[in-house]
Amino acid sequence: MGSGTRHNILAYVVLAPVSILMVVPLLLLISTAFKTLPEVMSIEFHWLPETFRLDNFRKAMAVAPFGRYYINTIIVVVMILSVQIITISLAAYAFARLKFRGRDIIFIFFLVQLLIPPQSIVVPNYHTISSLRLLNTKLAIGLVYFASAYGVFLMRQAFKAIPKEMEDSVRIDGGGGFTTIIHVFLPLAKPSLIAFAMVSISYHWNEFFWPLIVTDTKRARLLTVGLALLTQATESSPEWSLTMAATIIVIAPLLLSFIIFQKKFIQSFMHSGLKG
Amino acid sequence: MAGTLRSRRYEKVKPYLYLLPAFFFLFVFTYYPIFRAVYISFFNWSTDYPVKVFNGIKNYLDVLENKVFWQVIRNTIVYSFSTIFLSMFLGLFLAVQVNKNVRGGGVFKVALFYPMMIPGAAAALIWLWMYVPTYGVLDHLLAGIGLRGLPWLNSTKTALWCIVAVGVWKHVGYYMILFLAGLNNIPGELDDAARVEGAGSWTRFWRVTFPLLSSYTFFIFIINIVDSLQSIDLVYIMTRGKPDNSTNLIVYYIYQQAFRYWNMGVGSTLTSMLTVFLLICVVVIFSTIGRRVYYEA
């Protein structure tokens, strides 16, 4: 009992300061976003702004169409997830339940994708998208992610864990693979599905590089790219107060969702072992 | 009779049909690009040669002879290993603390994990602001302890480590969570038995907990090293590879060659070198520990 409390104190002594340090950037972000530019551009530093002004937020919305970027990002994320669910459920079903030649080898082919994300093969993928005349579209952002090795892996595990008897009722009614997947597998694998969805959504909401390469105009631009553009000026420094306000606009939804649904998010990542 | 024959053939083909959608995208956007990159790598294709011209292996020789290439490789390895080692080490340590069921554990978890929910691009911007010399926050905070005037991102000696710091800040929570999961899978009895035998907490950790975590740890380590070798978000926003190429990482280098200098031949060469290297990693990983993971799954 004695050693228990001693350990707890050690834990606090470690966790408290570290947590505070981790949060400092967030505090700075909030503090800067409410200040005026001259206030920010001064040698003295105060945590609290002189007055809390929403000017920076208003200006950020005026200077770049974040509303549009929001819509684009939501569409892309939903599109990717929807298609992924279809492709991975079908593939997982095949791997989990069907016997066929080359099953293991083909599965390995899928797993390879875990280590070769679109990031490293931007150059050839760019050419493919360009030949398909799909540059500058939201579809182009999503295409490279429609097959998710991670998703196949996860769902195969989940499907395998479902007892065979569950399928019997469907089979007796004469249903085939599709029906089984939709009425038996997906509902029973819901936890894994949700975990996958959370990882996929966070990953694609936060993505930057591939969308940057493949889109050019507001029509298909995502939040992260729009945000980065704010700092690219030819003859001046970034307007930090404005940039920080814009950053809050971009990260708020996911961050707030995380704080509200923290257990679910953390659990999803806990059993991932891998990202994306 | 004809009916059964057809349905039997259908049964044989059916699994492949199920795989088709996923496999189609996998092929077009993962495997085909690798082949294409290798193919283009044998051509000279740049603003000097807007129409491809066959070049043999000259691109590869040029790349290997280039000092900057080796600097980039070195940077990437240093960045990747440092970030992962530091994050994992800290993550494990923190996980052990959080695992002690402290009150307010939820709050700590949120505080440590939230950076994962912020896009790399946003983290880069916040830290870029923090790293501004003199009137940025870090200098203000450090002025309090008399440590002012560090060059942060403006010196070849410190710039890469500044980026490593951001990487660690972002990922430490993630590893903490993973290790928490691992720790929870360790049967409590083993630890209790050790305690009964009189082993101190440090000994218990190294002799009981850590070995049981190790294969799990190793797998995560490898997967994330490979993932981290391909970082670019932070570098693109914070330094663009400067100063003096000290923060130039391989994916940024590829971006520079292909999309900035429009040197598609060299860009493809680098891409094919990178992907071949990754494929070798895959083979090595799966022939050692991967099999265990696969069958366990």
Add this chain to the structure above:
Amino acid sequence: MKKFLILLMLLAVLTYSWGGAKKEEGGTVYLRMYYPVGVAGSLAQLMDGLVEEFNDSQDEVYVESIFAGGYMEAMDKAQTAFLAGNPPEIAVLDAPNLLTLMDIGAIIPLDDFIAEEGGDAFIGNFLEGFMKIARFDGKIWSIPWQRSTPIMYYNKDFYREAGLDPEKPASTWDELAEYAKKLTKTDASGNVERWGVLIPNDYWLTMPLLLQAGGVADNEPGTYIAIDTEEMRDVYRFLHKMAYEMKVTTGVTPWSQSVSDFATGKTAMLYHSTGALTYIRNSTKYDFGTAFLPKYKRQVVIEGGGNFFIFKTDERHQAAAWKMIKWMTQPENTAKWSVGSGYIPVRKEAIDLPEYKAFTEKWPQALVAYNQLIESDVERNMMTHRMQEVYDMLNVLDEKIRGSADLSIMDQALKEAQAEADKILAKWQ
């Protein structure tokens, strides 16, 4: 049923996200224009405002102004877009990119359009200093738009504080070093509170120094650049001395951060583009002035900035693009642009327009760049093939030499850089 609905939704999302190109309505020609300025600054709003005015003033052409990042990013995007078969019809790009754009066949010469406007008479209205970089191989390839020269910003309050005459800023290299020494301020523990001068690591600022030392940067056709020369060594020795012996400046200074360094009073003097004037005006609380670059063996300066380029598309779009350029470069519009940005007006008549005169009365700092253009020698900005690669390499060289306290690496670094440059330009030599 649910299945069907989901599939339908999915189809809808996919079709919407495909996103077709904006259709041209009726007889209006639709143009996309890439441009590079600071997006958050007033410059982007100014540009968008001007474009909107143009669109409202007539029906034949509609221009969508697309912010494309800084000069680097804008060129990347334009180049990549062209090579992917989808170029913008018109773009403002850093003028030296001319050769690269020509090499890939992206742009068209403008002589025919100019002839329609009166040929030499028309071009004569533009400041000649800005036209040098638009000419190549006997043709004219671009029209000046946002043009600048490097100037020196200096903090008058700090000058007074150091006992220097605020109306007599440093005018030679020696004075620069001497004044910088007086203006540098360190605190009790030896940390520098204020630098005497900051000169960012950008070749656009190193090149005037090189020319002032009597050196040469490149050759006319852009096939060779001179790096391993005595004059280059002269420049770096000077910069090195200021940073490591006199300790009045930093070794590595980022281009964009240095502007806010000046605005916050972190440095007393700054070498930068006249285009930074608006940002500094809006964010500093100090009394500041602008001046010619301090001279050395020569009083010479270079020009820089972005020009309009017309991309090769089809006659209709090209003619529409010319229409837009004509409108934008009218004296009133260039005056409006200069007033809002600090760039130099490209049309001679613009200087005399009342609104520009009123502006320069209030902000005489804006006139300095123009005067420097008229009164000093003006050389063409460096221009070579494969400009981006050459430029990046020169900046890396700059960071390498100036970032190291040990000057002995300079010889080796210059040799290697020269070899690298020759290799890059090998095809053209």
